[in-house]
C-alpha cells in the first residue's frame with residue numbers, strides 16, 4: 157500500500173480516541189516505509205539534488221536499490237520483529253501501546269498488496285523467507301476501493317465527531 161494510505165489506515169483504526177493518539181498511530185503506520193524507502197528518498201535527494209525528482213513517478217529499477225534498503229525492509233516489514241517490539245513495549249509499560257498496532261496493520265496490508273516483482277513482504281523474517289505474491293496496490297482493483305473506503309471511513313468519523321461536538325444535535 158502507499159505510505160499515505162498506511163498512515164490514514166493506522167489513524168482511523170487505532171488512533172480515534174484523541175488527536176495525539178491519531179498522530180501516533182499515523183506515524184507508526186508510515187514508519188515501516190519511512191525507515192526503508194524514506195532513506196532512499198533522502199539519500200537520493202542529498203546525492204542528486206532536485207534532479208532526483210525526475211526519476212520519480214515510475215517504479216525504480218530494483219537492481220539500482222542499495223543493499224542496505226533490503227536489510228531495512230526486512231527489519232521494518234517483519235511480523236516477527238513487530239511482535240517482539242510490541243511485546244517489549246507492553247512489558248515495559250505494563251499495558252499495550254495500541255497505536256503501535258498500526259505498524260502491524262501496515263504489514264498485514266503489505267503482505268497482500270505487494271507482488272513478488274516488487275518488495276514482497278518478508279513477514280516471517282528472519283525465521284523464514286516466505287513471501288506472498290499479492291496484487292500490487294497500484295492495481296485499480298486495490299487502489300480505487302482503498303481510496304473509497306478511506307474516504308467513507310473518514311467522512312463517517314468526522315460526521316460522528318461533529319454530531320458529538322454540537323449540543324442538542326442528537327435529538
Ligand SMILES: [Zn+2]
Pocket residue numbers: 157188189233262266
Ligand atoms: Zn510497507
